[in-house]
Amino acid sequence: MTNDPTAGGGDQRPRRRQARGERRMAEILDAAAGVFASAGYEAATTNAIAAAAGISPGSLYQFYPNKQAIAQALADRFVAQLRATRQAAFDGVDFTRLRLAEVLDRVVDPIVAFNIANPGFKALFARPDMPADLTEATQPIQHALHAAVEELIAARAPDLPAAQRRRTTQVSMRIVQAITPLAVAATGAERAATVVELKKVLFGYLEPVIGDAPTAPASRAPARARTRPTSDE
Amino acid sequence: MTNDPTAGGGDQRPRRRQARGERRMAEILDAAAGVFASAGYEAATTNAIAAAAGISPGSLYQFYPNKQAIAQALADRFVAQLRATRQAAFDGVDFTRLRLAEVLDRVVDPIVAFNIANPGFKALFARPDMPADLTEATQPIQHALHAAVEELIAARAPDLPAAQRRRTTQVSMRIVQAITPLAVAATGAERAATVVELKKVLFGYLEPVIGDAPTAPASRAPARARTRPTSDE
DNA sequence: CGAAGATACGAGCACTTGCTCGTATTTGCA
DNA sequence: TGCAAATACGAGCAAGTGCTCGTATCTTCG
Numbered sequence: 001m002t003n004d005p006t007a008g009g010g011d012q013r014p015r016r017r018q019a020r021g022e023r024r025m026a027e028i029l030d031a032a033a034g035v036f037a038s039a040g041y042e043a044a045t046t047n048a049i050a051a052a053a054g055i056s057p058g059s060l061y062q063f064y065p066n067k068q069a070i071a072q073a074l075a076d077r078f079v080a081q082l083r084a085t086r087q088a089a090f091d092g093v094d095f096t097r098l099r100l101a102e103v104l105d106r107v108v109d110p111i112v113a114f115n116i117a118n119p120g121f122k123a124l125f126a127r128p129d130m131p132a133d134l135t136e137a138t139q140p141i142q143h144a145l146h147a148a149v150e151e152l153i154a155a156r157a158p159d160l161p162a163a164q165r166r167r168t169t170q171v172s173m174r175i176v177q178a179i180t181p182l183a184v185a186a187t188g189a190e191r192a193a194t195v196v197e198l199k200k201v202l203f204g205y206l207e208p209v210i211g212d213a214p215t216a217p218a219s220r221a222p223a224r225a226r227t228r229p230t231s232d233e
Numbered sequence: 234m235t236n237d238p239t240a241g242g243g244d245q246r247p248r249r250r251q252a253r254g255e256r257r258m259a260e261i262l263d264a265a266a267g268v269f270a271s272a273g274y275e276a277a278t279t280n281a282i283a284a285a286a287g288i289s290p291g292s293l294y295q296f297y298p299n300k301q302a303i304a305q306a307l308a309d310r311f312v313a314q315l316r317a318t319r320q321a322a323f324d325g326v327d328f329t330r331l332r333l334a335e336v337l338d339r340v341v342d343p344i345v346a347f348n349i350a351n352p353g354f355k356a357l358f359a360r361p362d363m364p365a366d367l368t369e370a371t372q373p374i375q376h377a378l379h380a381a382v383e384e385l386i387a388a389r390a391p392d393l394p395a396a397q398r399r400r401t402t403q404v405s406m407r408i409v410q411a412i413t414p415l416a417v418a419a420t421g422a423e424r425a426a427t428v429v430e431l432k433k434v435l436f437g438y439l440e441p442v443i444g445d446a447p448t449a450p451a452s453r454a455p456a457r458a459r460t461r462p463t464s465d466e
Numbered sequence: 467c468g469a470a471g472a473t474a475c476g477a478g479c480a481c482t483t484g485c486t487c488g489t490a491t492t493t494g495c496a
Numbered sequence: 497t498g499c500a501a502a503t504a505c506g507a508g509c510a511a512g513t514g515c516t517c518g519t520a521t522c523t524t525c526g
Contacts, residue, residue, distance in 0.1 A: 015502080016502075018501090018502060018503075020493080020503070021503070024503080042276065045484080046483080046484055046485075047484085047485095055505085056505045056506055057484085058506065058507095059503070059505065060485095061484090062502080062504075066484075164426075167427065170415065171415070171434060175408060175412075177411065178407045178408060182407060193397075193400060197400055198404075200441075201437070201438045203437075204434070204437025205433060205437045208433075249471080250472080251471095251472060253472085254473070257473080278513065278514080279515075280513085280514085289475045290476075290514085290515075292476095294514090294515065294516075295472080295473065299515075
């Protein structure tokens with residue numbers, strides 16, 4: 001996604017890579033994820049990333065022109081994984097035929113799992129200490145997630161005014177963003193209990209709005225909510 | 234609070250200040266609050282703070298020995314205000330005799346108002362890009378808040394297991410921390426609507442735990458919850 | 467008044483950061 | 497095998513940071 005040789009008209013030819021080089025680039029991203037996760041974007045030094053990857057600073061700059069390009073490539077990698085996660089959770093599922101508790105299970109669990117599997121993700125995306133253009137890279141997927149959630153709410157509560165629906169969506173996403181780190185930081189039973197709390201919060205907030213019971217009969221043909229295509233990507 | 238001449242046995246005598254100097258120190262903190270708010274702790278430069286305060290870097294260091302001391306003094310100032318806010322909201326109030334909706338009004342509104350009145354606060358306390366000892370400065374007040382909330386929950390739900398009570402407290406506070414910035418960023422009706430959403434979230438989460446109705450009869454003598462002294466400060 | 471100390475200045479020091487450059491080694495391919 | 501390109505190195509540069517220092521002015525108070 002980042003090193004497409006045909007992309008970027010303004011750039012010089014993006015240099016032929018050997019298989020070894022491709023591997024190095026992935027290793028660098030792995031190292032960068034760890035360094036970003038534990039230090040944040042600003043505090044993470046390129047020398048530290050190079051050291052973590054087991055190479056010299058000069059070698060690092062053979063593959064990425066600057067620090068931001070590293071973060072960008074890492075962000076692209078995260079975005080791709082998150083997109084896949086989102087698709088697995090949302091696409092092809094008719095949320096009008098599930099109980100709210102089931103909906104929450106299907107949506108929350110993959111998100112938590114993703115954050116556990118990718119420790120650097122939150123550090124890179126949720127921290128406020130990064131250049132604006134880096135934050136922009138995350139916006140497509142943020143928007144896609146927001147749209148998916150808002151669509152879910154619209155399907156179950158078609159009469160909710162648009163402004164209120166937007167607020168409900170925004171608040172719900174903030175809740176997930178706020179509580180997920182708690183679950184990630186915990187382990188074992190405490191982590192599971194935290195996830196349960198997260199779902200309780202969402203249930204208590206959303207139940208009055210979109211109801212607990214399915215809004216569509218279980219034996220009907222697929223409702224429109226699943227066939228409406230997502231607008232981005 | 235920071236420059237108590239009798240405190241800090243290991244330090245040299247902390248220099249006699251003229252009234253002018255005291256004013257300068259306050260001006261420096263005002264300037265620092267703005268710079269920290271817009272740039273974050275790491276990105277904020279001492280030269281920028283000095284410039285914002287209208288003085289030279291050298292003059293700045295006549296009053297604060299280093300950058301962290303500035304942040305520390307600013308944090309102390311915020312903590313004092315937040316403590317006053319918390320006392321006004323919690324002390325002398327018997328939360329067992331109020332409906333949950335009233336409890337939320339009494340607790341949430343001052344917190345939101347405080348965050349609106351002190352834009353630098355969140356920048357200094359909620360950002361992850363600061364030294365650990367700086368974060369520690371915020372812990373007394375964080376703990377006091379946590380204790381106050383946990384006590385509130387304990388008063389209304391005495392049978393809740395301690396571990397669950399702690400989780401409920403932690404999650405509730407995270408929710409406030411996550412949604413409050415949304416309210417601060419909004420204005421007018423949208424801000425009010427966001428605060429309403431925040432209270433809805435808390436109500437939906439807490440109502441199954443601590444109930445909506447008062448847990449103590451309205452005509453009794455003051456219950457224990459208000460007389461138990463707070464342990465810190 | 468006059469001296470001690472508080473306040474003020476701003477060039478610049480010591481250090482760190484992202485990044486470069488000259489050079490050496492390895493790989494792919496004819 | 498030979499050679500061009502890719503990979504690798506690491507000392508060190510330019511810029512930016514927190515902070516210092518020598519010096520000058522202003523306040524306080526005997």
